[in-house]
Amino acid sequence: MTPGWITTTLLDNDAAGGWAVARSREGFLHDTNGPLFPREWLKRQDLSVFAEHGIGHLDGEPVYLLELDSPADVPGCSWQGLRGFMLQGDHTLYKVLGYAAQIGTWAREHRFCGSCGQAMVQVPRERAMYCQACDLRSYPRISPSMIVLVTRGDDILLARSPRFVTGVYSTLAGFAEPGESAEDCLIREVREEVQLEVKNIQYMGSQCWPFPHSMMLGFHAEYAGGDIVPQADEIEDAQWFNIHELPPLPASRSIARYLIDLYVARRLGHAEPVLPG
Numbered sequence: 001m002t003p004g005w006i007t008t009t010l011l012d013n014d015a016a017g018g019w020a021v022a023r024s025r026e027g028f029l030h031d032t033n034g035p036l037f038p039r040e041w042l043k044r045q046d047l048s049v050f051a052e053h054g055i056g057h058l059d060g061e062p063v064y065l066l067e068l069d070s071p072a073d074v075p076g077c078s079w080q081g082l083r084g085f086m087l088q089g090d091h092t093l094y095k096v097l098g099y100a101a102q103i104g105t106w107a108r109e110h111r112f113c114g115s116c117g118q119a120m121v122q123v124p125r126e127r128a129m130y131c132q133a134c135d136l137r138s139y140p141r142i143s144p145s146m147i148v149l150v151t152r153g154d155d156i157l158l159a160r161s162p163r164f165v166t167g168v169y170s171t172l173a174g175f176a177e178p179g180e181s182a183e184d185c186l187i188r189e190v191r192e193e194v195q196l197e198v199k200n201i202q203y204m205g206s207q208c209w210p211f212p213h214s215m216m217l218g219f220h221a222e223y224a225g226g227d228i229v230p231q232a233d234e235i236e237d238a239q240w241f242n243i244h245e246l247p248p249l250p251a252s253r254s255i256a257r258y259l260i261d262l263y264v265a266r267r268l269g270h271a272e273p274v275l276p277g
Ligand SMILES: NC(=O)C1=CN([C@@H]2O[C@H](COP(=O)(O)OP(=O)(O)OC[C@H]3O[C@@H](n4cnc5c(N)ncnc54)[C@H](O)[C@@H]3O)[C@@H](O)[C@H]2O)C=CC1
Pocket: 143, 145, 147, 170, 171, 172, 173, 174, 175, 176, 207, 209, 211, 212, 214, 216, 250, 254, 255, 256, 257
């Protein structure tokens, strides 16, 4: 048995047994034991299953995703969104659910070929949807996104989007566009969102962010010039905050929080945090 969570294998849907998670537009089904259910038990419940996907092995046991048309009532169970599992609970289970959510969304959105409109089929032994009519393969979508902590000595630049929880400030982030390097994207996003220039860009690490399919590439950069001008509509407020007087910050498992905590720890000579995968 290989311990931990391994996502690479496609599984045989006709084989019995294993674990299963159920997902609807309300999130994942869970009870007091969490979101993993014995698969055969779950399939006996009154669920309208839209699709079933083998998604990997947890501690050597196969795990399947049941994608539902609608959130069913299962006695003793309730529904919780993926964000709730990110915020608290077992990190490995959150990784299982994050992967399940991305595969479920991708398979649902690629039932038909984007080129010719024919129905696509799942490719054996590969995580891909295939169009026989035009030989097109569609793989799970991952969107590279840059995230950067800009600093100026003991001050760090944090901003608020109107979408954030009230009071919370975070690092700047944005999606890469075709034709850009990660560094080009970072420089453009910082210009667009606050009209500042940065220098000494340093890659710090990455994180899967399954909301719905971002791959966060985390950077640190130093302030090089300009005055903060928040981008209309996107940035509600942006400020320099002294590391001793920080506002409410993003969730502890986010790479945004890691970038902030790491910089503060280094300035103060404290133990460095570990980036949650
Ligand atoms: N894990 C973390 O710590 C953090 C993760 N993020 C994530 O980073 C990503 C980018 O951050 P934002 O500031 O929202 O991006 P952004 O600054 O590029 O603006 C968002 C806008 O980009 C457009 N967009 C949406 N999906 C896109 C895609 N796949 N490619 C190109 N453009 C797209 C939409 O118009 C959307 O309103 C988001 O997924 C966000 O959830 C953001 C902050 C912290």
